[in-house]
Amino acid sequence: MTYEELLTEIALSDDRFIVMTAENRALVRNIPSKLGSRFIDTGITEQTMIGAAAGLALRGRIPVVHALASFLSMRAFEFIRTDAGIPNLPVKLSSFIPGFLSDGNGPTHQALEDIALMRGIPNMTVFAPADEDDLVKMLPQIWSHPNPAYVRINTRKTNYIHTPFELGKAEIISTGHDITLLTYGLLFEQALLAVDILKKEGLSVGLVNLRSLKPIDERTILDVTRNSRLTVTLEDHFLTGGLYSIVAEVLLKHSLTANILPFALNERWFKPALLPNVLEHEGFTGKQIAERILGYKTFHRQPETTMQQFAE
Incomplete structure (x- = not known):
């Protein structure tokens, strides 16, 4: 199962889920036609996206938001800290091309401090799957947990089959x-x-x-x-x-x-x-x-x- 397939399946089975993006649809290209109004593209506005996601979370929704790791963790940092971290809202951050996965990009697009930033926010949880198999085994628990979460999305395919995920366990x-x-x-x-x-x-x-x-x-x-x-x-x-x-x-x-x-x-x-x-x-x-x-x-x-x- 892929990231997009998992997110689609969960969102269709639970109408609390809202899929959002700041004009970065690489992970969710096929979702808009399936979710209709529960898919929201705010444009290149990471801060606005987080503020809107927090508002939706206050109304009982579970927003899963998408943006490039460098902009999600840094440009929107204050909004994540203030709007999601302090009130402990279930805003789920899907961070695209973190670390070396941003291979062709220069320093402005290299998220190499994101773990440090996100783990410093009260109530925030932080995860980094090893590959796509690990990712899809981890996300159901992460998305169902009441805390905000930052996930270094990794959809690379490997031959390794991972064990079931348990929150907080290596x-x-x-x-x-x-x-x-x-x-x-x-x-x-x-x-x-x-x-x-x-x-x-x-x-x-x-x-x-x-x-x-x-x-x-x-x-x-x-x-x-x-x-x-x-x-x-x-x-x-x-x-x-x-x-x-x-x-x-x-x-x-x-x-x-x-x-x-x-x-x-x-x-x-x-x-x-x-x-x-x-x-x-x-x-x-x-x-x-x-x-x-x-x-x-x-x-x-x-x-x-x-x-x-x-x-x-």
Whole structure:
């Protein structure tokens, strides 16, 4: 099932659902003719769309809104915070082409701080599916939950079949006492490749899909950092405020520390290109990830290596 098929099915079965877009119909091209007046295109007006969605939510509706990730998370930020977050309304944000998925676009269209922004809003929940299978397994629970939600939409098809989704729970793909990769979204594909390479080197390697970023699965993070010699955080996001920061917050909350190697963009945007070229240029292919992990000095018990040099 695709994203559009799922949304259509749910909206036709429950007239509380309203589908909205700020003139971005890539995910919902066939829905207008099926929903009629319950499909609303506000034009290039992300702020107006959020305000209208909040008004509809106050009247018992469940608006599912669509826009480019960079504009949804940043241009409409104040409206999301004030109109949806503070009153805790079930406005569901479908964020299109987040992170590296905005491959051909420059910095203005690259949403690399969206996780940090959205998880900072009271009452907001934040999710990042690994692929389309993960997406359609997650959305029914997300859309039926009473809180506002931000979803990094990912409709890429992979061969991986995900386990059923539980709000606030990570998907544990494998466990390992040498290395464990924590990731979410698009880079799950590359993490699978990296794990395969590392296992061929004779290492015990774990992989966790942190599909729910807020609420976060603290127990899994604690278990991973306690039981693996090295924990790797892998994300197409800025280093500040994303998964690396989430892990640090969880550890500090429990008065713990751990050996962490972050893969993230450190206060810089990525080079626009086709997605395979973006991954290669920025060092985020499965092969490059595995090579950096194998060359990581602290993993080989040389403590003089710092975290900062790897977060670039």
